[in-house]
Amino acid sequence: MKKIKDFINKADIRRFRFWLQLFFFILFIYGGYFSINLGNSIPVFSCGYDKEVGGMCYFLPLQHQLARPLDVLFSVASISVLIGFVTFLVWFIVFNKAWCGYACPLGTMQDWLTGLRKKLGIRYSTYTQPQFDKLKKIKYILLAIVILAPMAVGMGLLGGEWRTAFCSICPGRMITPLFVGDVSQWSLDFSTKSAMILTTLGLVFTGLFVVGSFIKKRFFCFFCPMSAMHYIFSDAALLKLKKDGDKCTKCGDCYTVCDMQIKDIADDVKSTNILRDDCILCMKCVAACPEDDVLHVDFINYPIFKSTKGGFAKRMQMDELEKKDD
Amino acid sequence: MTKEMREHKIETPKEKQNRHKAMEAKTVLQKIKHEFKEPPKAMDYFYNLYESVHCRHEPLHNDKIKVGTMCIQVPAEIVYALDAVPIRLCNGFYTDDEIGSDFLPSKACPLVKATVGQFASDNFSDKPDIVISPTTCDQKAKSGAIIEEMGYKLFDMEFPRTKESEESREYWRRSVRKFTKELSTDLGKKITRKKLKEAIKKVGYAQHLYHKLNVLRKNIATPILGVDMFLVTNAFFFDKIDNWIEAVDALVQECEQRVEDEFSAAHKRSPRIVYTGSPPIFPNLKVPLLIELSDAIIVADETCSSNRMFNDMVSVDEWFVNDMIDSVADRYLKGCTCPIFTKNEDRKRRIIDLVKDYKADGVVYQAFAGCQVYEMEQRSVLDAMEKEGIPIIYLESDYSPSHMGQLTTRIEAFVESLKNRRRKR
Ligand code: SF4
Numbered sequence: 067m068k069k070i071k072d073f074i075n076k077a078d079i080r081r082f083r084f085w086l087q088l089f090f091f092i093l094f095i096y097g098g099y100f101s102i103n104l105g106n107s108i109p110v111f112s113c114g115y116d117k118e119v120g121g122m123c124y125f126l127p128l129q130h131q132l133a134r135p136l137d138v139l140f141s142v143a144s145i146s147v148l149i150g151f152v153t154f155l156v157w158f159i160v161f162n163k164a165w166c167g168y169a170c171p172l173g174t175m176q177d178w179l180t181g182l183r184k185k186l187g188i189r190y191s192t193y194t195q196p197q198f199d200k201l202k203k204i205k206y207i208l209l210a211i212v213i214l215a216p217m218a219v220g221m222g223l224l225g226g227e228w229r230t231a232f233c234s235i236c237p238g239r240m241i242t243p244l245f246v247g248d249v250s251q252w253s254l255d256f257s258t259k260s261a262m263i264l265t266t267l268g269l270v271f272t273g274l275f276v277v278g279s280f281i282k283k284r285f286f287c288f289f290c291p292m293s294a295m296h297y298i299f300s301d302a303a304l305l306k307l308k309k310d311g312d313k314c315t316k317c318g319d320c321y322t323v324c325d326m327q328i329k330d331i332a333d334d335v336k337s338t339n340i341l342r343d344d345c346i347l348c349m350k351c352v353a354a355c356p357e358d359d360v361l362h363v364d365f366i367n368y369p370i371f372k373s374t375k376g377g378f379a380k381r382m383q384m385d386e387l388e389k390k391d392d
Numbered sequence: 393m394t395k396e397m398r399e400h401k402i403e404t405p406k407e408k409q410n411r412h413k414a415m416e417a418k419t420v421l422q423k424i425k426h427e428f429k430e431p432p433k434a435m436d437y438f439y440n441l442y443e444s445v446h447c448r449h450e451p452l453h454n455d456k457i458k459v460g461t462m463c464i465q466v467p468a469e470i471v472y473a474l475d476a477v478p479i480r481l482c483n484g485f486y487t488d489d490e491i492g493s494d495f496l497p498s499k500a501c502p503l504v505k506a507t508v509g510q511f512a513s514d515n516f517s518d519k520p521d522i523v524i525s526p527t528t529c530d531q532k533a534k535s536g537a538i539i540e541e542m543g544y545k546l547f548d549m550e551f552p553r554t555k556e557s558e559e560s561r562e563y564w565r566r567s568v569r570k571f572t573k574e575l576s577t578d579l580g581k582k583i584t585r586k587k588l589k590e591a592i593k594k595v596g597y598a599q600h601l602y603h604k605l606n607v608l609r610k611n612i613a614t615p616i617l618g619v620d621m622f623l624v625t626n627a628f629f630f631d632k633i634d635n636w637i638e639a640v641d642a643l644v645q646e647c648e649q650r651v652e653d654e655f656s657a658a659h660k661r662s663p664r665i666v667y668t669g670s671p672p673i674f675p676n677l678k679v680p681l682l683i684e685l686s687d688a689i690i691v692a693d694e695t696c697s698s699n700r701m702f703n704d705m706v707s708v709d710e711w712f713v714n715d716m717i718d719s720v721a722d723r724y725l726k727g728c729t730c731p732i733f734t735k736n737e738d739r740k741r742r743i744i745d746l747v748k749d750y751k752a753d754g755v756v757y758q759a760f761a762g763c764q765v766y767e768m769e770q771r772s773v774l775d776a777m778e779k780e781g782i783p784i785i786y787l788e789s790d791y792s793p794s795h796m797g798q799l800t801t802r803i804e805a806f807v808e809s810l811k812n813r814r815r816k817r
Pocket residue numbers: 111112113114115123124125126232233234236237238239
């Protein structure tokens with residue numbers, strides 16, 4: 067048992083993550099070809115506009131379901147809404163935000179763009195802290211759009227094109243179908259003025275998505291309303307990111323590698339549950355923490371991956387001297 | 393002429409200084425070597441190293457450019473990546489302290505005085521080609537200017553005095569980038585990705601070895617004395633890093649064997665001490681020696697001449713030059729528990745954690761008379777320990793060989809009280 071634990075704690079999580087991400091990418095994007103269907107309450111952006119989707123992003127059905135007149139929405143007729151939501155919760159609660167770090171196709175695409183940038187030898191950029199503090203709020207505004215726009219349609223306040231307002235501007239809608247050779251989403255909808263504005267915004271956001279995540283790690287995730295939605299329920303999750311602040315030296319190693327620039331991960335020595343709203347539970351911080359047992363990922367209070375001195379040294383290739391060949 | 397007659401020729405001031413320093417060094421080495429149980433065989437490397445450098449004043453780095461550093465915040469990784477060697481100039485010699493007294497206020501810190509004293513006498517076995525002075529405590533920062541006036545090439549490296557804010561992090565990162573650029577221009581060397589990565593890994597490996605050795609001290613049968621550990625860590629100030637690595641590697645293996653054999657460097661009942669405060673720098677190992685001669689053992693320390701030098705590691709996400717430099721910068725700021733910062737919660741937490749982790753019985757807090765920052769922090773640390781129920785003693789000392797009696801009495805009494813406390817439990 068100790069050996070297995072040791073092995074896991076010293077594991078090269080980058081490789082593990084790469085393969086897992088690839089697996090989920092294929093599962094979600096191409097699942098249809100293998101007649102896989104994990105339902106349509108998946109808590110990440112595995113886009114429903116992809117015809118072969120192996121499990122659909124919860125936002126698409128959610129928006130459709132919310133676009134009903136209020137009296138219908140809150141009647142027994144909407145039991146399916148509740149079921150959809152409960153399924154979403156169940157999925158989410160098991161893996162928490164690790165959905166983002168390991169399974170979300172849109173997240174994976176961003177990581178691949180990062181990989182491409184690295185191959186080209188270009189350095190990443192970051193947000194400054196004040197920028198960061200402002201930008202991170204956008205996701206809550208977007209979440210409000212996800213929920214309120216369809217409800218307004220249901221109440222007759224907005225036109226039908228607002229039913230899936232968020233999807234219209236979501237980069238997932240345009241990019242994901244490309245992977246199954248479908249370019250039909252790449253057009254502007256001129257039917258109404260607001261449809262035109264929304265689809266134009268969609269195009270702009272898609273462009274931003276690609277350029278942004280090329281230069282900035284996980285650029286889009288800062289704004290992602292799904293991430294905001296996750297955070298509301300993350301306290302109840304079974305998988306947790308935990309910290310033992312007494313042992314933390316505040317060295318900032320975790321913060322340095324965090325794609326989401328979460329400062330609390332290093333500086334907060336009081337909270338034991340250290341998951342923040344932007345976190346994608348990628349566990350890079352755990353892997354980069356050089357102190358024993360400070361950061362750990364727990365499943366129902368059982369630590370499955372812990373920070374260790376030895377693991378750190380191994381991953382940073384500091385556990386042995388490099389053989390000099392010149 | 394006979395040999396004797398030649399030896400009677402008048403000693404130059406430098407020779408006299410060296411003779412005095414050699415005497416200081418020898419006395420301490422003798423004590424460490426002979427007044428305790430047999431030290432690990434691998435310690436011989438270090439004893440010989442000190443004899444060569446501090447008694448015989450033999451240079452180690454003739455073929456290299458030497459970058460003198462005034463505090464731990466100067467990134468060794470970058471210096472190594474530029475093909476130079478960092479040499480930490482914090483000085484522990486009373487002989488130099490006396491020389492330095494002429495240049496600084498009488499109440500100044502002996503460490504700073506000794507450092508300035510060495511520059512004033514211009515007597516180095518490995519003379520630094522350039523001196524880097526981080527703006528840490530007031531005395532260090534100001535003595536930089538004094539040293540510069542003596543004609544040395546000196547670079548002030550701006551260091552923030554708060555560390556929590558993102559602004560200070562950015563400020564320090566910029567400072568490190570500027571330092572890298574200027575040093576690289578000055579030495580006419582370009583910093584490359586490969587070189588920097590190699591340097592980071594090598595220093596990382598040295599730290600990794602230190603950690604391996606250090607955690608062995610958690611064992612109830614602690615395999616190595618605190619004074620020996622101070623020699624090992626102090627040697628990192630000036631030794632060739634490859635040699636140091638090799639020696640510590642051997643030491644780790646030997647100590648691992650000792651742990652297996654349950655061989656303790658002290659006695660079973662010796663109280664376990666965490667040492668904190670002004671840095672003990674060879675040959676000023678006065679207080680650590682007194683502690684261990686009083687039948688206690690130092691099992692961990694929180695000082696910048698030892699643990700703090702090795703503790704925090706560099707973590708890099710993308711191995712590009714700029715990212716590496718930023719990561720290196722973070723290492724020297726974020727985790728640093730130097731008392732020059734405005735707040736020092738981290739230092740208190742660190743000491744408490746060390747006490748728990750290394751199962752220590754008490755803490756010795758030593759400040760140099762004149763080292764304001766440590767003197768000022770003393771109170772809050774004492775309070776914090778009291779809250780945790782950890783016995784602590786506060787000692788003030790300097791480099792002079794006098795006043796030993798009083799120190800000895802206080803330390804012995806403290807050790808005795810720790811023993812009593814243990815018996816009661
Ligand atoms: S467009 Fe975006 S929000 Fe809508 S289903 Fe696709 S991924 Fe989900």
